Amino acid sequence: MDLTVSIILGIIIAATPLVFAAIGELTVEKSGVLNLGVEGMMIVGAIAGFAGTIESGSFTAGIIAAIIAGAMMGLLFAFLTQTLLANQVATGLALTMFGLGIAALWGQGYSGKSLPTFPKFAVPGLSDLPIIGPILFGQDALVYLSIALVLGVSWFFARTRNGLVVRAIGENHEAANAIGYGVVRYRYLALMFSGGCSGLGGAYLSIVQTPLWVENMTAGRGWIALALVVFAAWRPMRVLLGAYLFGGITILQLHSQGLGVDIEPQILSMLPYLATIIVLVIISRDKVKAKLNAPACLGQTFYAAS
Amino acid sequence: MLKLELRKEPSKLMLYATPFIALGLTILAGLLLFALMGKEPVRAITTIFFEPLTSLYSVSELMVKSTPLILIGIGLALGFRAGVWNIGAEGQFAIGAICGSAGALYFYQVESIWVLPLMCLAGAAGGMAWAAIPAFLKTRLNTNEILVSLMLVYVAVLLLGVLVHGPMRDPDGLNFPESRLFHDAAILPILIEGTRAHAGFIVALIIVALAWFVLDRHILGFQIKVAGQAPHAARFAGFSDKRIVWLCFMISGALAGLAGVFEAAGPVGQLVPALPVGYGFTAIIVAFLGRLHPVGVLLGGLLLALTYIGGESAQISMSLPSATTSVFQGMLLFFLLAADVFVNYRLKWTGRAAKTSAALRQAAE
Numbered sequence: 155m156d157l158t159v160s161i162i163l164g165i166i167i168a169a170t171p172l173v174f175a176a177i178g179e180l181t182v183e184k185s186g187v188l189n190l191g192v193e194g195m196m197i198v199g200a201i202a203g204f205a206g207t208i209e210s211g212s213f214t215a216g217i218i219a220a221i222i223a224g225a226m227m228g229l230l231f232a233f234l235t236q237t238l239l240a241n242q243v244a245t246g247l248a249l250t251m252f253g254l255g256i257a258a259l260w261g262q263g264y265s266g267k268s269l270p271t272f273p274k275f276a277v278p279g280l281s282d283l284p285i286i287g288p289i290l291f292g293q294d295a296l297v298y299l300s301i302a303l304v305l306g307v308s309w310f311f312a313r314t315r316n317g318l319v320v321r322a323i324g325e326n327h328e329a330a331n332a333i334g335y336g337v338v339r340y341r342y343l344a345l346m347f348s349g350g351c352s353g354l355g356g357a358y359l360s361i362v363q364t365p366l367w368v369e370n371m372t373a374g375r376g377w378i379a380l381a382l383v384v385f386a387a388w389r390p391m392r393v394l395l396g397a398y399l400f401g402g403i404t405i406l407q408l409h410s411q412g413l414g415v416d417i418e419p420q421i422l423s424m425l426p427y428l429a430t431i432i433v434l435v436i437i438s439r440d441k442v443k444a445k446l447n448a449p450a451c452l453g454q455t456f457y458a459a460s
Numbered sequence: 461m462l463k464l465e466l467r468k469e470p471s472k473l474m475l476y477a478t479p480f481i482a483l484g485l486t487i488l489a490g491l492l493l494f495a496l497m498g499k500e501p502v503r504a505i506t507t508i509f510f511e512p513l514t515s516l517y518s519v520s521e522l523m524v525k526s527t528p529l530i531l532i533g534i535g536l537a538l539g540f541r542a543g544v545w546n547i548g549a550e551g552q553f554a555i556g557a558i559c560g561s562a563g564a565l566y567f568y569q570v571e572s573i574w575v576l577p578l579m580c581l582a583g584a585a586g587g588m589a590w591a592a593i594p595a596f597l598k599t600r601l602n603t604n605e606i607l608v609s610l611m612l613v614y615v616a617v618l619l620l621g622v623l624v625h626g627p628m629r630d631p632d633g634l635n636f637p638e639s640r641l642f643h644d645a646a647i648l649p650i651l652i653e654g655t656r657a658h659a660g661f662i663v664a665l666i667i668v669a670l671a672w673f674v675l676d677r678h679i680l681g682f683q684i685k686v687a688g689q690a691p692h693a694a695r696f697a698g699f700s701d702k703r704i705v706w707l708c709f710m711i712s713g714a715l716a717g718l719a720g721v722f723e724a725a726g727p728v729g730q731l732v733p734a735l736p737v738g739y740g741f742t743a744i745i746v747a748f749l750g751r752l753h754p755v756g757v758l759l760g761g762l763l764l765a766l767t768y769i770g771g772e773s774a775q776i777s778m779s780l781p782s783a784t785t786s787v788f789q790g791m792l793l794f795f796l797l798a799a800d801v802f803v804n805y806r807l808k809w810t811g812r813a814a815k816t817s818a819a820l821r822q823a824a825e
Contacts, residue, residue, distance in 0.1 A: 190606065230794075234794065234797055234798055238797075238798050238801040239464070239801055239804075239805065240797040240798060240800060240801065241797065243545060243606070244744075244748060244793070244797055245794075245797050247547060247741075247744055247793075248745075248790055248793040248794050248797060251741060251744075251745070251786060251789060251790040251793065252786075252787065252790025252791065252793075252794060253790075254786060254790075255783050255784075255785075255786030255787035255788075255789070255790050256783075256787050256790070257783075258781070258782075258783030258786065259781055259783040259784060259787055262781050262783070369783075373614070374610075374611070374614050377607060377610050377611065380607060381607050381611075384604065384607075418622050418625075418626070420618045420619075420621045420622045420625070421618070421622060423618050424614070424615045424618050424619070427611040427612070427614045427615050428611075428615060430607070430611050431597070431603075431607075431608050431611050431612070434597075434603050434604060434607055434608060435597055435601050435603045438601065438602045438603045438604065439601050439602060439603075440602075441602045444602060457464075457466065457805075
């Protein structure tokens with residue numbers, strides 16, 4: 155029983171960075187922008203969060219630093235693609251390369267340092283319940299925040315006027331512009347929000363999950379988050395499902411040795427990447443359906459002629 | 461207010477000027493960055509961008525580092541032109557190195573001139589096979605090629621780790637995760653005595669010429685260009701989308717695989733887990749910097765190789781962190797993409813005065 159609980163706790167911890175990054179990217183893609191720089195925004199968030207926590211001695215300050223750093227990366231992407239009309243795919247790749255480099259540069263003095271354990275947010279009384287206590291009422295505050303964020307984004311798109319405007323812009327930016335909605339302004343905001351989310355996801359890795367700073371520690375999670383948005387068919391609640399599924403695969407890999415599975419650890423480490431490919435294949439197989447799910451203007455440059 | 465106005469046709473001048481503008485801006489930003497880091501800015505920049513050009517040895521190193529960048533960059537440039545995004549060249553590079561090395565190890569101690577060509581074939585075939593996965597999934601199952609080719613990078617690098625820890629490990633190597641050192645017949649000939657410059661560079665030059673011919677003179681090049689610039693026209697003309705996706709992936713996969721073999725059989729001389737050092741990603745910058753044109757890729761490859769070598773010597777002489785090189789490379793691509801806006805657009809002043817004069821002109825007509 156204890157093993158089951160610890161596996162579920164492990165899944166939640168492995169999934170949370172993906173939840174943050176993917177829900178941010180989903181918002182951006184809903185507005186019609188494809189940002190392939192999630193990996194870069196996450197790694198900058200990871201080092202900003204780690205360095206911020208060490209320098210200030212406060213987890214809150216570190217987390218805020220990570221959100222700001224991620225949002226700045228999002229702003230950079232917005233400036234290039236929305237103001238200077240650069241190609242989104244190329245800019246996203248540049249953001250990832252730049253992010254990995256700048257994070258490694260920033261992190262020079264921080265490798266080898268470690269942080270105290272991130273506090274759990276235990277609900278008094280309830281967290282002592284068997285099994286469901288630690289799972290439902292004994293997580294850290296960021297896990298609850300990630301779930302709240304998914305619910306919030308879901309509500310935003312389904313129930314608010316601004317959410318509807320963002321969706322309209324993603325489906326047809328020319329028409330939305332003609333009606334008078336500020337396409338570029340909404341996209342800037344969406345990109346900064348997504349940057350903040352990715353930064354937070356990165357910080358979750360470096361200050362809660364490991365908690366260490368290691369170069370390239372995101373190890374492709376930003377790209378997996380991108381795949382999760384496709385998996386979720388651009389529906390917020392399904393991001394949560396997808397992220398926990400991937401968390402499960404990561405944990406499976408860690409526990410399989412304990413369970414006596416005799417496979418090379420490197421082969422097991424391939425699992426999340428292979429699983430991503432398989433999931434993508436299954437989801438995109440139906441061409442018509444895949445096209446219907448995706449925002450129609452995804453990845454297209456918007457130029458207001460007048 | 462300043463506003464961007466669409467040009468009637470793209471500016472040829474800006475197209476060729478932007479790489480130089482981007483380089484200039486990168487150097488300026490670099491000066492600022494080093495000043496912030498408390499290093500001597502001017503000395504750091506000269507060490508990175510100019511010092512490598514002053515000695516024969518570093519010029520030969522330029523050839524070593526630019527070989528994989530040019531080879532991979534050529535393949536990627538063809539694909540990017542057609543709107544086919546293979547960003548997993550790093551994985552195809554690793555698989556190419558594995559397959560080529562397998563050839564060298566299988567024919568260990570066989571002194572024949574056929575060993576090297578066989579390794580090259582094996583490496584190119586390996587790279588193609590790895591690139592065939594995203595091509596197949598894209599054309600048959602409509603899967604996003606960007607994500608698949610990228611995921612396969614991680615898989616390929618892990619696979620390389622498995623192999624050098626196991627079946628391809630040097631039997632007399634005290635359990636180090638490395639293959640045997642290749643024997644002489646499996647090592648690329650050296651071009652300049654006493655340096656590491658190898659025959660792969662010549663092959664890269666030949667590939668540049670070939671790619672130039674294909675792009676400018678052959679129907680395949682025409683199809684690739686039309687597919688990228690006017691997909692509807694391409695479909696109308698009967699050029700098959702799927703064929704172009706396959707073609708671009710096969711060419712870039714083969715070239716990345718070949719680059720992998722050259723790296724193992726050239727400067728390294730064996731299969732090591734740290735063989736893929738990011739050339740597959742840097743080549744993306746090379747392709748864009750080279751304006752997706754083979755000759756441009758050649759120049760871009762040389763420039764990026766310069767940042768590697770200069771970055772290394774700045775690490776030693778000024779104790780700059782190794783990440784400096786990748787920051788520079790990222791900045792270069794950023795500035796290039798930013799400056800590229802002026803290829804298709806021009807800045808226009810749309811203040812009150814401009815509006816008034818436009819209104820006056822209209823009234824006069």
